[in-house]
Amino acid sequence: MKRGEREAAVRAAMERAVAPVPPELYADAVLRGDRLLRRRRLARRALWLLACAAVLAFTVWAAHARP
Numbered sequence: 001m002k003r004g005e006r007e008a009a010v011r012a013a014m015e016r017a018v019a020p021v022p023p024e025l026y027a028d029a030v031l032r033g034d035r036l037l038r039r040r041r042l043a044r045r046a047l048w049l050l051a052c053a054a055v056l057a058f059t060v061w062a063a064h065a066r067p
Contacts, residue, residue: 001009
């Protein structure tokens, strides 16, 4: 099979109608995506809180070590 024939075969396969996604699969994907976004948001907030606590601890230590 030549390159042009292969490309045509691939294009034809990609253009064929695909079965629609089942509704329950779509709902599960949406729920999982929401869960992942909430976890990322929580992790980001926890890291910011940790960073602020570290800055505060360093500031307090620096103030007491070299007044």
